[in-house]
Amino acid sequence: MLPNILDVASEHKLTFQPRSLGKKQTLAKCPFCREDDQPRKRKKYYLSLNTQEQIFKCWYCGESGGVFRFMALLEGVSENEVIDRYRKKSRSTYKLHPAEKLTSSQCRMMGLDKKPDWMGIRKFDYPSYKKLRELVWKAWNQFLQNEKRFAYQLLVISIAGRTYGKAVEAIGKREKEIGAPFLKEVLDIYSLSERPRQINRLEALALHIGDPLKYPYSPMEKE
Ligand SMILES: [Zn+2]
Structure with a gap:
């Protein structure tokens, strides 16, 4: 699953147009050209975030792409670096097998002396x-x-x-x-x-x- 573009935008403290929050197209001030930062453009929000497809586009400067490019531009790193980091993170938050979700007391109830040390056993063998x-x-x-x-x-x-x-x-x-x-x-x-x-x-x-x-x-x- 892709990172949520709206979460990324809030982490980077982008200013949203309040009315558009919760909609498929959420509007925000563009952090790339900052054209809508000017006082006379107070009511303008040029950056459009598509919260379903996790893509973005600025209607003024034309900057656009997917959520990884969005993150890369905001952080000033390459897109490959962002993707790499994301892959590593998804791998480390791997899904637990239902057996691993059993609690200590459930393990004891079914006759084990304690909950197996899943992480330890996994690393070991x-x-x-x-x-x-x-x-x-x-x-x-x-x-x-x-x-x-x-x-x-x-x-x-x-x-x-x-x-x-x-x-x-x-x-x-x-x-x-x-x-x-x-x-x-x-x-x-x-x-x-x-x-x-x-x-x-x-x-x-x-x-x-x-x-x-x-x-x-x-x-x-x-x-
Ligand atoms: Zn822009």
């Missing part, structure tokens, strides 16, 4: 880092899957025992603890008219555990 990322992500999803299954069982038992409100509350609380939403998903599964077979089996088992006399359960029957 890149292939292992990539492998570990996948492993942790898989383990996390497995953990969430178990939590969902448990929440579902709780819900089913609570409906049989008429403690539905309490169960929803408990699931909501657990959801917050874990930091991943699944209550809605669990409720959605429950309200499906045709639930997956393993869900029906799970429900039969949950009911059976909740009240074995009322709900006899034979796994064979449900296969």
Whole structure:
């Protein structure tokens, strides 16, 4: 993604025409020819910034180009230098894998003793880092899957025992603890008219555990 031309202009303290702010074409005083700096041209703003395409043009002196040229001219350096610097910066702000975004407490909840030192491992051994990322992500999803299954069982038992409100509350609380939403998903599964077979089996088992006399359960029957 390109740098935002409006941000660049404000960093360099360009004077904007207030009316044009927030529009596709934002007007400003031209810092290159300074023609509109003259007192008699107080109301003129010759520089036009296209905030969608990140390009600029001065209607007076004709200076124009893309946002990198804009930055280069404002800083008095070459365009290549600006582009080079921008590339390096984008590389250093690389996107985190979802596994790396897991918090320390989430890591502990799923059974790790602590959050992996991602940066350290990455520097030390890149292939292992990539492998570990996948492993942790898989383990996390497995953990969430178990939590969902448990929440579902709780819900089913609570409906049989008429403690539905309490169960929803408990699931909501657990959801917050874990930091991943699944209550809605669990409720959605429950309200499906045709639930997956393993869900029906799970429900039969949950009911059976909740009240074995009322709900006899034979796994064979449900296969
Ligand atoms: Zn100009």
